[in-house]
Amino acid sequence: MTGRFVVVDGPSGVGKTTVIALLADLVEAEGREVHRTKEPTHTRLGETARYGTDDYRGLTLACLVTADRYHHLETDVRPALAAGKVVLCDRYLATSLVLQRLDGVDGDFIWALNRYADRPDLTIILTGDPTRARARAAARGIHSRFHRGGPEAGRRERERYDQVAVELAEAGFPVHLHEVGEQKPAEVTAELLLRIRPLLAGTGSGQTPTDRAARISES
Numbered sequence: 001m002t003g004r005f006v007v008v009d010g011p012s013g014v015g016k017t018t019v020i021a022l023l024a025d026l027v028e029a030e031g032r033e034v035h036r037t038k039e040p041t042h043t044r045l046g047e048t049a050r051y052g053t054d055d056y057r058g059l060t061l062a063c064l065v066t067a068d069r070y071h072h073l074e075t076d077v078r079p080a081l082a083a084g085k086v087v088l089c090d091r092y093l094a095t096s097l098v099l100q101r102l103d104g105v106d107g108d109f110i111w112a113l114n115r116y117a118d119r120p121d122l123t124i125i126l127t128g129d130p131t132r133a134r135a136r137a138a139a140r141g142i143h144s145r146f147h148r149g150g151p152e153a154g155r156r157e158r159e160r161y162d163q164v165a166v167e168l169a170e171a172g173f174p175v176h177l178h179e180v181g182e183q184k185p186a187e188v189t190a191e192l193l194l195r196i197r198p199l200l201a202g203t204g205s206g207q208t209p210t211d212r213a214a215r216i217s218e219s
């Protein structure tokens with residue numbers, strides 16, 4: 001059985017890491033082996049990107065996070081998919097399309113850099129109240145220039161993710177946009193499982209970049 005590549009993306013503090021941990025348990029309970037991972041990775045290259053946003057900006061940071069992405073795909077994601085695992089990845093291309101643009105990099109360049117990056121079977125974009133998300137990210141600790149700024153920065157970030165959901169769907173990526181609202185993590189996860197289940201059963205298509213219709217769903 002081939003693996004499935006599922007990405008959870010969205011603004012800082014919206015709950016990506018929390019939801020991935022819960023989803024991993026639910027997917028394993030469905031009988032599939034799960035591989036949890038995140039970008040930037042925990043390699044030297046990834047940590048340079050994660051903790052280096054005050055030193056590296058614009059084109060340089062765009063190249064750093066994409067180099068980390070290719071290394072991640074080659075050494076971690078593709079082997080896990082080849083072993084039949086369900087890969088749950090915290091942040092991926094949507095983050096680049098939002099944050100690198102906020103950093104002044106144009107979209108065409110970001111797409112060109114990511115030309116050889118794999119298309120996930122499903123990109124889930126979590127959105128939620130920006131004030132709450134920013135407050136949670138601040139409470140957990142700020143390690144990136146992109147986490148700074150109050151509700152206004154959070155609103156801009158959220159708007160960009162909403163736009164990127166459409167952009168990815170137009171590029172043929174299967175995208176699911178989920179508004180967290182007042183939901184508890186377990187409620188979010190239960191709804192997301194309904195979107196992932198068809199992929200697990202093999203009734204959803206695996207990753208084939210050319211044969212997918214563009215689509216976006218919401219809950």
Ligand SMILES: Nc1ncnc2c1ncn2[C@@H]1O[C@H](COP(=O)(O)OP(=O)(O)OP(=O)(O)O)[C@@H](O)[C@H]1O
Nearest residue numbers: 011012013014015016017018019136137183184185
């Ligand atoms: N739906 C929710 N309701 C209330 N609190 C939540 C919810 N989801 C996550 N949290 C809490 O918010 C904080 C941030 O969550 P989490 O680390 O999962 O966010 P994240 O999107 O992965 O953030 P980042 O991208 O900045 O790493 C955590 O303390 C988590 O317990």
Ligand SMILES: Cc1cn([C@H]2C[C@H](O)[C@@H](COP(=O)(O)O)O2)c(=O)[nH]c1=O
Nearest residue numbers: 039040050053065091095096099144146
């Ligand atoms: C994947 C990706 C990441 N970044 C930057 C933005 C932040 O500094 C970190 C992510 O922080 P987290 O809260 O620890 O998840 O990485 C980026 O600029 N572009 C990307 O594509």
